[in-house]
């Protein structure tokens with residue numbers, strides 16, 4: 001598990017997360033974010049296979065479930081007994097339900113190239129949890145994880161030019177717009193431009209130094225078990 005101030009980032013577990021993913025992929029508004037190559041319904045088998053593969057890991061960079069950090073002390077993971085299942089409650093539901101997910105991979109190939117050390121990121125929050133600063137909070141953790149913990153050099157993200165909330169959130173934490181692919185995605189009868197943004201490790205170090213020199217509050221990231 002990883003923690004930020006208000007969130008917990010945990011591994012995915014097909015036992016309790018498949019139904020949430022299935023819901024996302026079969027709801028038009030959310031499926032649009034995941035399926036920019038075109039909408040299509042997704043079977044339980046397909047979703048289950050994807051979540052199982054992602055949960056198993058194997059790639060250097062993970063796909064993680066974004067969850068609210070329990071406000072009740074008693075339900076904090078640190079308070080669980082060794083015999084308690086970390087992910088699934090006895091009734092089969094998720095102990096820490098996902099409010100979104102985060103997908104990290106190497107760029108341009110899924111495996112991080114040791115020379116160029118570049119990653120790409122996908123992030124999704126359920127609508128009820130947008131606009132509360134959770135996205136930037138996750139992104140601050142991503143920077144810490146990639147640049148401080150793993151020693152990567154560059155992080156890239158793509159977004160629709162029309163996705164103003166996303167661009168605002170990315171620019172807030174230091175992403176710089178680098179380019180635009182014109183009319184690259186066809187959605188709902190409209191051609192959309194895709195904007196590419198990136199953060200370099202030196203951008204991050206400079207921002208971090210400014211934060212330490214000034215009195216800006218730092219996002220707290222704690223490494224626990226994973």
Ligand SMILES: CC(C)(COP(=O)(O)OP(=O)(O)OC[C@H]1O[C@@H](n2cnc3c(N)ncnc32)[C@H](O)[C@@H]1OP(=O)(O)O)[C@@H](O)C(=O)NCCC(=O)NCCS
Pocket residue numbers: 033100123124125126127129130131132133134135136158159160163164165166167168169172
């Ligand atoms: C993109 C995303 C991760 C940003 O995280 P977030 O926690 O919402 O970010 P913030 O709370 O800092 O909001 C960023 C800005 O967008 C605005 N915003 C966020 N959600 C909004 C919504 N649903 N409707 C209107 N404005 C919204 C906020 O008011 C904020 O503007 P402000 O800084 O002027 O106040 C999140 O909104 C999200 O997951 N959206 C849905 C999926 C998506 O678009 N993913 C990105 C694909 S590239």
